Structures are given as structure tokens and as C-alpha cells.
Amino acid sequence: MPIAPTHWTPFATPEERLDYLKEHKLTPKTYTAPKELVYVGIDAAEPTPCTAEGTADGCTLVIRVGETLHCIHPDYLVEMQTKRRQVPAPRRKATPKPAAAPEADCVAIDFETATGKPDSACALGVAVVRGLEVVDTWYHLIQPPENRYEEANVRVHGITPAQTADQPSLDQLWPELRRFFDGTLVLAHNARFDVGVLRKSLSQSDKILNFRYADTLQMVKNVVPGRHGLDACCEYFGIALEHHHNALDDAVACAEVAIRCAKLAGCASVRDCLRQRRLTTTDFHRKTSTYQRYAAKAVRLSDVTATVEQFDLTHPLYQKTVVFTGDLAIDRAEAVQRAVNKGAVVKSGVSAKTDVLVVGRQGQSAAAPESGKERKARELTEAGKADIRVMDEAEFMALVGE
Numbered sequence: 166m167p168i169a170p171t172h173w174t175p176f177a178t179p180e181e182r183l184d185y186l187k188e189h190k191l192t193p194k195t196y197t198a199p200k201e202l203v204y205v206g207i208d209a210a211e212p213t214p215c216t217a218e219g220t221a222d223g224c225t226l227v228i229r230v231g232e233t234l235h236c237i238h239p240d241y242l243v244e245m246q247t248k249r250r251q252v253p254a255p256r257r258k259a260t261p262k263p264a265a266a267p268e269a270d271c272v273a274i275d276f277e278t279a280t281g282k283p284d285s286a287c288a289l290g291v292a293v294v295r296g297l298e299v300v301d302t303w304y305h306l307i308q309p310p311e312n313r314y315e316e317a318n319v320r321v322h323g324i325t326p327a328q329t330a331d332q333p334s335l336d337q338l339w340p341e342l343r344r345f346f347d348g349t350l351v352l353a354h355n356a357r358f359d360v361g362v363l364r365k366s367l368s369q370s371d372k373i374l375n376f377r378y379a380d381t382l383q384m385v386k387n388v389v390p391g392r393h394g395l396d397a398c399c400e401y402f403g404i405a406l407e408h409h410h411n412a413l414d415d416a417v418a419c420a421e422v423a424i425r426c427a428k429l430a431g432c433a434s435v436r437d438c439l440r441q442r443r444l445t446t447t448d449f450h451r452k453t454s455t456y457q458r459y460a461a462k463a464v465r466l467s468d469v470t471a472t473v474e475q476f477d478l479t480h481p482l483y484q485k486t487v488v489f490t491g492d493l494a495i496d497r498a499e500a501v502q503r504a505v506n507k508g509a510v511v512k513s514g515v516s517a518k519t520d521v522l523v524v525g526r527q528g529q530s531a532a533a534p535e536s537g538k539e540r541k542a543r544e545l546t547e548a549g550k551a552d553i554r555v556m557d558e559a560e561f562m563a564l565v566g567e
Contacts (some may be wrong), residue, residue, distance in 0.1 A: 173221035173236075182217055189226070189239040191217070191246070200548050204237075205245050205403065212245070225390055225401075233284030236390055240429070241403035250507045267301070270434045273348040273381075273420035275412045276362040277310035279329075281481070283358075283559045284365035286312070287324050290413030291345050292420040294352075296426060296434055299420050304347065304413035306332040307366075317481050320564055322410040324377040335366045339373070346376050350436060350446060354395045354419045356380035360449065361559040377446040379439055381419055382495060384426040392499060394503040394566075398422045410566065430488045466511050469501050476508035481564060483508035488515050490538040493558050503565040515541045517551045523561045 175181040177208045183199055186192035190365035192200040203212035215228045215235075273292040281283040286307045293301035308329045319325055335342075353359035356378050364370050385393050388399045399406040399418050402425040408414045427438035438513045439446060476483055487509045493500050500523070501511050515522060515538045541542070556564075 167239075173219050173227045175219035175227075176217070181310075185226075186217055187219070190243050191239060202228070202242065203245060204228060204235070204242070205405070217436055221390060235400065236430070237401060237403060238408075241401075241425070245403055269345075269349060269437055270295055271352050271379075271423070272345050273352040273416045273423065274345075274359055274363075275353065275415035275419060276359050276366075277318075277324060277412050278362060278563045279312075279314040279318055279324070280562045281315060281318070281556065281563050282365075283361045283563070285309040285313070285318075285361050286366040287318075287329055288322065288412040289335075289338075290411070290416035291342075292413075292416040293345070293543060294420050294424065294435060297424050299417055299424075300492050302413060302417060303342075304416075305338060306337065307335050308332040309366075315481075316479065317564060320477065320480075324549075336368050338476075339367065343373075346374060349376050351376050351449075352381055352419055352423050352435070353378065353379040354415070354422065355494055355562060356382070358559045358562045361557075364449075374449050376449050378445060378449060379446045380494065381426075383444050384423055384438070384442075388426055388429065392497070392502075393496070395419065395422070407418045450506075466501065466513060469498070469505050469511070471505050471508075472502065473506045478508075480507045482521065484510070485520040486510050486512055486518050487523065488512050488519050488538060488542075489519045489523045489525065490536045493523075493525040495558075500561070507565055514538070515545070515553070517545055518566075519545075519551060519553050522553055522555045524555060 176185065183196075186199050187194050187196070191202060196562055199217065202215050204215040205212055215230045217226060218229050218234065219225050219227045221236055225236050226242060228235050228237060228242065236377065267550065271294050273294065276286050276292045277288040279287040287309045288306050291303040292299050293303075299476070306324065306329050308331075312326050312330055314324075314326050351360075357380070360378055363374070367374070381398075382393055385398050389398050391397060395415060396406060396409050397420055398404075399422065402422060403419055404421045404425070406414060406418045423435045423438070425437050427433075430438045430441055432438040432441055438444075482504060485508075487504045488511070489497065489500060504511050508523075512519065519542065522538060524536070524539060541556070542551070542553040542555060546553050
């Protein structure tokens, strides 16, 4: 979906538009009128004419493609003019790879899950990054425990029990996978979800895994305006993402987002970008991230309305009352928006009418006591006055999509 600008300033005059386009190399300096521009993205696989309309947040260009307004960094609109990029064909099948992975600066991963539980991995995509380029990829379907699926998850990624009935478990794939993780920097978009899936789906993960990870959600903060979902970041950077929630396409997109952030920072690698911006990487063996997490900022729930045209009436959150507590890996406003887009009613406090309580991290200690909302939910449930489903952030993200 395009990123619709909320606060932007139209060009006041044709001269202002022309000056901007010349300054950002979108029109030659000798031209007396704007050069014809084209856009390629999620909603336009073929080069499509577009016009520059104004700016948002100082460094973001607002363009019109057909009847739709998009936000995009001007550097990536320039790239579209020179490369006339095409959207790649979907990548669904595993491809044989050499015995050893190419020397990598980092690898980007993406899991899809069969249920709302993090131990239900059903697909994994890996993209190997060297310098500022994806140099290798890997993809495989995975059989989840008892090959059990929930309908809501199938609707998200399209993987069915029949497709994984004869597939190996993550434990069985590990000898082939290990080369990507041993001593490697791992990237993921909302890393808490993907690392949580790896931790829960792989037996004895604490004993056999040894890597550090970084979250591309942190890399795009203060770079990409508006939403920070993977699809929104791809739209902003002009990265083709035709099959969102295909694990390989999402892993490659995650890698490309990290690469774009590194390029904007003038760095020669993703690792250099992390160091320059002082974004901390996290040891897998730490149960909680050392990143500065999004604090639970107040959100005016009355201001949050659905941004989708229609709801999936069979989604588990449809017409459910949802409450959040604690700090999340994603911005609280975005978490609320994702719930509302599934037809949920989000409330600030727990009551007998609450259906779901999403629990983030309570403070810096992994052993922090339960919050007041958790305690009230437990007491109402134990008293038989409510039936409140308590889920962590990983389970919530599996339901609403990354």
C-alpha cells in the first residue's frame, strides 16, 4: 500500500517545483520545465508517469501516481528513472545452495508461522548481505508441530498443511541452516518476533545458537516517515515487494531496507551504519533486547480509525476488545492501528468486556512483576467474570502481520 502523506506542503509555484527537481537531480539544470518522471512500486510494476506535488518532513517528496499520493525519498525516485526497475517474479521454492554460505557482513531472516504461537514456524527466508548487496538467498518450507495451522495465518501467507506435510522440521533443517547463523549478525524487521520464533521452534536453541541480531525497525526510525511496517518502508525506498508475507521476499526486502539506510548514512556496510548511528546489536542469549525500546507513549484511541476498506469477518481479532500493556518493540500507535485494521476495538483499561490483553515488556528486568492490567485480567478470569486471552507481542504480531 502507498504511504499517504498526512502533513505535507504543496509546491507554491511551478518555479518552486522546478527548482526542487533540479536540486535533487530529477530534472536537468538546463530544462525550463520538469522532466517527465516515472514511478515503479507495489502498486505499479511497470514504469508509470508521476508528478511531483510537494514535500513532507523536509526531506520527503510527495508524488502523485494516478489518483494516489505517495511519499518517497527523492534519491530513490532518481534511481527509478535510471534503472526502470522491474518487480521480481515470486520466489516460492527452495533453491539448492553450496555447502558454505558466501562470506557475509550480515544475513536478513523472515519467518512465517502456522499459528499464533511462536513455536509454529512454517517457512523461513534468508538473504545474505555483503557490503551493500544481497549476494545469496535461501528459502524452505517447514513442518510445524503436528502440521497444525490456524485459518488466520493461512490467509496471511497462503501456506497450507498440504504444502508442509512432507517438509522437514526446523530441527531437521538445522545442519543446513547453521552456516547462516554461526557468529553472524542477523537482521529482521521487528526482530523480537523472528528471534522469538527461532528460539521457540528450534530445540535446544540456547545451546546451539551463537549470534547477535539487529532490528531494522530501529534503523528506519527517524528515516522513514509515518508507518514503519516492512511494506511501508519498501514503498518509501522504492523497493519491489510484490509478495509480502512470502518469507524469502520479506527477507530480501528486510536486507534491502537495511542497505538503503546504510547508503543514506554514507556507510560502506550495514554494520558500519549500525556503528555510526550507535544502534546496539543484541546477543541471542539475552532474553530481552538491549535496544532502546519504544516506550508506551499515550495514544488517543479515539483518533485511530481503520485504514482498510473492509474487514476480514473471520479474523480472530474482529470485533474483539483489545488492551495493550507494557513496552512494545513497535510503536504503540502502530500496534493499535494494526489491531483496529483487523476490526478490533482497542480500549485503555481492562474490564469484564476485555477479550485480549497484549503484554509487552514491563521495565528493564525480564523478571519484572505483572502489571496492574495483567493482575486485573487474571483476577477477572479466575473469578469467572471474564475470559481474557493474554498474549505476548510475538503472538500478536503473528496475528496482525509484520
